[in-house]
Amino acid sequence: MVAVFITNIQKETQAKKIVKLLQNQYPELIINYDMDETGLPFPCGHTILHFKGIPIDTTKISSRVIQEGFLCELMKDKVCL
Numbered sequence: 001m002v003a004v005f006i007t008n009i010q011k012e013t014q015a016k017k018i019v020k021l022l023q024n025q026y027p028e029l030i031i032n033y034d035m036d037e038t039g040l041p042f043p044c045g046h047t048i049l050h051f052k053g054i055p056i057d058t059t060k061i062s063s064r065v066i067q068e069g070f071l072c073e074l075m076k077d078k079v080c081l
Helices: 012-025 058-067
Strands: 002-007 030-034 047-052 072-074
Touching: 002 058, 012 030, 012 047, 012 058, 047 058, 058 072
Parallel strands: none
Antiparallel strands: 002 047, 002 072, 030 047
């Protein structure tokens, strides 16, 4: 299973901290991130958190990132202009 979230994480140090925190909480998952390349405001400009494995509890993951002070939601198909 794969889940992709968008967040408003702006710094690589913040992304690394979140990934480390989530890897400690979900050691069975492979977690990666990609930093914002668009420069647009959230949600069109965002950092991607990518999860691979089983099981993926998207609600708990999103809530945990939000607890750390960032916006976080499952990525949806949308066109940003």
